[in-house]
Amino acid sequence: MNTKPTILTGDRPTGALHLGHYVGSLRQRVALQHTHQQFVLIADLQGLTDNGTNPQKIRDNIPEVLADYLAAGIDPELTTLCLQSALPALAELTMLYMNVVTVARVERNPTVKNEIAQKGFTRSLPVGFMVYPISQAADITAFKAEYVPVGDDQLPMIEQTNEIVHKMNSLLPAPLLRHCQAILSDTGRLPSIDGGAKMSKSLGNTLQLSASEDAIHKAVSAMYTDPHHLNVSDPGQIEGNVVFTWLDAFHPDKTKVAAMKAHYQQGGLGDRTCKNELETCLQELIAPMRERRATYIQDKGMLMQILQQGSERAHEVTQTTLREVKRGLGLPVLF
Numbered sequence: 001m002n003t004k005p006t007i008l009t010g011d012r013p014t015g016a017l018h019l020g021h022y023v024g025s026l027r028q029r030v031a032l033q034h035t036h037q038q039f040v041l042i043a044d045l046q047g048l049t050d051n052g053t054n055p056q057k058i059r060d061n062i063p064e065v066l067a068d069y070l071a072a073g074i075d076p077e078l079t080t081l082c083l084q085s086a087l088p089a090l091a092e093l094t095m096l097y098m099n100v101v102t103v104a105r106v107e108r109n110p111t112v113k114n115e116i117a118q119k120g121f122t123r124s125l126p127v128g129f130m131v132y133p134i135s136q137a138a139d140i141t142a143f144k145a146e147y148v149p150v151g152d153d154q155l156p157m158i159e160q161t162n163e164i165v166h167k168m169n170s171l172l173p174a175p176l177l178r179h180c181q182a183i184l185s186d187t188g189r190l191p192s193i194d195g196g197a198k199m200s201k202s203l204g205n206t207l208q209l210s211a212s213e214d215a216i217h218k219a220v221s222a223m224y225t226d227p228h229h230l231n232v233s234d235p236g237q238i239e240g241n242v243v244f245t246w247l248d249a250f251h252p253d254k255t256k257v258a259a260m261k262a263h264y265q266q267g268g269l270g271d272r273t274c275k276n277e278l279e280t281c282l283q284e285l286i287a288p289m290r291e292r293r294a295t296y297i298q299d300k301g302m303l304m305q306i307l308q309q310g311s312e313r314a315h316e317v318t319q320t321t322l323r324e325v326k327r328g329l330g331l332p333v334l335f
């Protein structure tokens, strides 16, 4: 019997993944797949909640995200990679859970509130978008996941999931659903190249896992440092200096980074030297991922086969939960 704790996590396939994802989640998943029973969900249905009129974007990005997973080192032998739209139990559980969540509660979710403001939705808000946290609760509970590795923006989803678990369990003859806990990445959110909080491909302020040598060089050269550090001999500031935040996130030698920081603050260490150090470690990190990714993305058939195999496994697991919940609610389970 498998006694490893279960993990579920996932991404909306709205674009290829970048170094922010690598630091925030991919790297962690690669480590966790050895110690946990890990499911990673490509959340295409959730991606559609704000791309309902542009399904092609979601469809096209499924293989992109999958190629990123494999390139980063997620191993389909150790991690079950699955597709949300292939798992009907997730949609059915969503329907059941929607009845125990009030409109007021949905409107109070701070992440959803932020997203609504950012996207400029008012009354034009798609109903599906409003309730995506309920569908996410279905994702998590269908796998009976104990741990959910996510970014801090997803904490309200975990809280809402646990409320649903509590309510549903009180309606069921036994606590069939499991409460879950977030696992936050040990490195905080990676700032973008220009020092802003939001990284995105369209803003051109991040690096994809497929970034070319030249793109890496340009990104590091353009990176925001301390604007008051004009001469090498001047003391420089570490706080808000993207080069040092990235060195913290990527450099394998922490002692060396600590020494560089001290030197920089004291004066006498130039931005160019720091940037060279960072560039070397990014080139070394990205080169093998770029090569693997290029091979995988050419073989969409292989990618889809991996997704199909994983989804078959996930289908069994999630169907079992759905059947238990239906039975527990006294609904006839006809097949």
Ligand code: TRP
Pocket (backbone or CB within 6 Å): 008, 009, 010, 011, 012, 041, 043, 046, 136, 139, 140, 148, 149, 150, 154
């Ligand atoms: N909301 C997550 C995101 O935007 C994606 C997601 C969907 C997810 N279902 C999930 C994450 C279940 C963790 C668990 O990235």
